[in-house]
Amino acid sequence: MTISADHTAPDQASKAPVEDALSEAAKKFGITAEDYMLPARHQIQMVDPDGRLKPEGEQGTEPGHEYPLPGDDELMAAYEQLVVGRRVNDQNSALVRQGRMAVYPSSHGQEACQVAAALCLSEGDWMFPTYRDAVAVMARGVDPVQAMTIFRGDWHSGFDPHEHKVGIQCTPLTTQLLHAVGVAHAAKLRGESTVVLAMCGDGATSEGDFHEALNFAAVFHLPVIFFVQNNKYAISVPLSHQSVAPSLAHKAVGYGMAGERVDGNDVVALLAVLDRAVKLAREGSGPLLVEANTYRMQAHTNADDDTRYRENSEVAEWRAKDPVNRMRTYLTDRGLLDDDVESRTLEKAEAVATQLRDGLSEDVPVDPQELFRHVFAKPTPQLKEQSAMLADELARDASSQNSGSQEAGK
Amino acid sequence: MSPTVTTSSEANGNVSAATARAAASAAATAEAAGPQPVTMAKALNTALADAMHADPSVLVFGEDVGMLGGVFRITDGLTATFGEQRCFDTPLAESGIVGMAVGMAINGMRPVIEMQFDAFAYPAFEQIVSHVAKMHNRTKGAVKLPMVIRVPYAGGIGGVEHHCDSSESYYAHTAGLKVFTPATVADAYRMLREAIDSDDPVMFMEPKKLYWSKDQVDLDELRSQHSANAKAGKSSEGRAAVARPGTDATLIAYGPSVPTALAAAEAAAAEGRSLEVIDVRTIVPFDDETVSASVRKTGRAVVIAEAHGFASVSSEIVARVQERCFHHLAAPIRRVTGFDIPYPAPKLEKYYLPGVDRILDAVDDLQWEN
Incomplete structure (x- = not known):
């Protein structure tokens, strides 16, 4: 292994490259560095909760924060993964109720974030997920049963992180963000074009490692995308107790990186924003912070009682913003989705559910040694x-x- | 291994210990032709440079390790020699340093990172305990973390609070970490090279009061020995050393306490008592065989450590020796450790640190028949 020689030589060391890169990125879009770093005034939303494509002027974009509509193939792939992801979440929750799995932190309602996180990356890129990101892990290609080993209880992690370039699902909050930074740093030193997507939730942004990871990524100018799924609750504690920042995406500015807010239940907008973030990071614009505005539809885990800390009306409000239904309507209206495609998609989802049921019902022998x-x-x-x-x-x-x-x- | 250690620091306040060390050192200098006087700091610095030469995946980073060369100058010259890509300063955040090293190790690097002082490593505790120690196990060996966390530790330098903690017990108690601590200049070189070569994460505890101690060593010779051993797959991991042979009782020590134990043995010899000194070297894995063999031979033992005695490495050593050597013991095993108090202010540390007299008192207490 060799470390690329085309980096700054020691005698040319200075803080200038990072500032230059920011202004360069800003120049790319014809805006100031400040406007490049600041999120757009409104969240980016391309398809509204009723499944209608919004007129360009109402998508929340502004100069330098414009996002092209993703291609049809990407959207269809995303829809398939959304349906599979929803089925995975509901199947796993059922397996917990049946006592076949110890626990499952469901991402029901957050499937658009899960799917976009996986689809925006290329094969050589890395993803660092949390315990709630099983659907993203599977969408990245990890075998569903292997991905669920952590919750089946026969070992801590059931897959080889190197195989699909997916970190193990991390429980200690935001600690994995620093691992993402390290993976990106190592790749950069070798002159590789790896992008790393680091995932965490809204509660996790209060942790010290969140700060350290964003700052390290910015200072070393690394191609890391920090992807925050703001699902409004850290177990029972609402976002208002975690932060009074204008948005979590605004935190980027303090580190000298760009931030953006996006409707986390709109997979079209998520893909548009994340695809551009990946492209920018790969081109050397440094790290980015993307906040997805979404909602945890179910309790933290089966051990939690969410009626103690939130109103049913709030949950109902978010049910109307469902990411899967929205995409189904949009694609049907576009003429991309018909009954045939829908039934084939449902079959695929059912096959994964069967795989999970079989794999997790199996009494895997454990070896004490x-x-x-x-x-x-x-x-x-x-x-x-x-x-x-x-x-x-x-x-x-x-x-x-x-x-x-x-x-x-x- | 050379039993002779000198130190420029007399902060342990023990004049007889210093005199004994000086005498031993003078003798060693007289008989050594090839070897040169080398400080432990120089040996560590050389080990880092040699490892970086040998393997481009070895990276050094931390706080002030770049242009300054580290507050103890252990990384002196590395940035100049290897460039800012290989030896660099990070933002001032220990969890960030360790967490980033984890990611780098996942992605093919061998990071050697510096925690500036023992007590400054505590912000990184979660990364160390929850990830560094567990990654190999939780992935069934799919992810190896070949990384070294260097920690200048322990007291005896007149440092203010938070600069003198003996933190080895925290790490030794954490399953999945290896914990090395050299006491001699040659071992500093040898063990750091082996720690860097290891596919397991190593907490490398450097006794900071010994940084400027000198031994007669031949660094070229150590370098070739290391290459030969590495080729043959040999390592001294898990092997304690008999730092001074003896027959009447065993002093078991590690890191900063080894020179003190040697000074005590020297003083005891003058009184006609032959003490064997064992240098533990690697706390994890622990060399039960060498330690037990010595105690079975002598029948008496004193464990010496700067750290608080309660729930510590020293208590573990006593338990292990007792389990293995009970029927050979002529007296209960004694310990000479730091008191169970926060590390004292500089003007009080001489009362806290295990010194020769306190060790000799413990030895006197080992139920001698005459």
């Missing part, structure tokens, strides 16, 4: 001892059970 096998790349003598102790314990259990059943058989 795995407890010790992966702690270190090079095991310690102490773990070898403890592993032998457990093996001995289990062997004695097995032999006493055998002799017990032989007794019973006599």
